Amino acid sequence: MSATSPDERKVVHVYDDIEEEDNHLPNWWLAILIGSIVFSFAYWFVYHTTGLRPTPLAAYRADVAALVEARIRANPTSPEAILALTRSPEALAEGEVVWRTTCAACHGQQGEGVIGPNLTDRYWIHGHGPEDILKAITEGFPTKGMPGWGPIIGPERSVKAAAYVVAHVVGKDLPGRAPQGEPVD
Ligand code: HEC
Structure with a gap:
């Protein structure tokens, strides 16, 4: 990056005493430009066309999915597992x-x-979280008129x-039986 001496300067345009020069772009600058272009093509080829490597987003999503699946396997009656099943048509x-x-x-x-x-409706006696619903199904409220279904239909169908x-x-907030219990948000 040696400073260019005045006689080597190539002035191509002067306007209002402002001189526009046509200098060769510095090699370090060109190296970064061309290097970036080469890198971007290589990156595009490896990640976006051939699928040799998953894109960072795909890798992240796969990691998260594997983690969620492992947690569901470890505890199939957790709220997380119930919510995961809400995305399974079967x-x-x-x-x-x-x-x-x-x-x-x-x-x-x-x-x-x-x-x-x-x-x-918004009114619940025993709570409306996935875990509350599952508990209601499994254990029921035998003294209040709802039998526990867990022993009859089994844990998998209960979930x-x-x-x-x-x-x-x-x-769904459908009109029907009058509200019972406390309102929730
Ligand atoms: C024989 C009638 C009967 C059947 C069958 C029945 N329930 Fe119930 N269920 C009730 C009654 C009565 C209550 C109210 C309990 C109370 O007052 O504490 C109730 C309460 C509930 C609650 C809690 C509601 C709240 O406000 O907190 C849920 C959730 C529920 N039932 C889900 C189910 C599901 C799901 C099934 C099917 C697997 C089912 N019930 C089958 C009668 C029944």
Whole structure:
């Protein structure tokens, strides 16, 4: 980066005493420019066309999915596991069968409430989190008229039924049986 002496200067344009020179771009600058272009093509080739390596976003998503799956496997009745099942059409279909055959008689076809409370409104006696729903299904409220279904339908179908209720009943806010319990946000 030696300073250019005045006689080597190539003035190509003068305006208002301002001189525009046409100097050779410094090599270090060109090296960065060309290096960046070469790198970007290599990066594009490796990550975006051939799939030789996953993009950082894809790698991140795969890591998160693996982590969530491991946590669900470790605790299949956790709220996280129930919420994961709300994204599985197969699990929801099985849960819907349980709902129609086991729950709808007391809670209404859509959860609007008959003998049992309206499960679509904002009012809850025992809580409306995924874990509360699963507990209600598994243990029931035998002294209040709801049998516990866990021993009858088994844990797997109980979790799927909970996922169905979370995905397709809770929050629908349908008119039906009058509110019972405390309002939630
Ligand atoms: C024989 C009638 C009956 C059946 C069948 C039944 N329930 Fe219930 N359920 C009730 C009654 C009654 C209550 C109210 C309990 C109370 O007052 O504490 C209730 C309460 C609940 C609650 C808590 C509501 C709240 O406000 O906190 C949930 C959730 C629930 N049931 C889900 C289900 C699901 C899911 C099924 C199907 C697996 C089911 N119930 C089957 C009668 C029934």
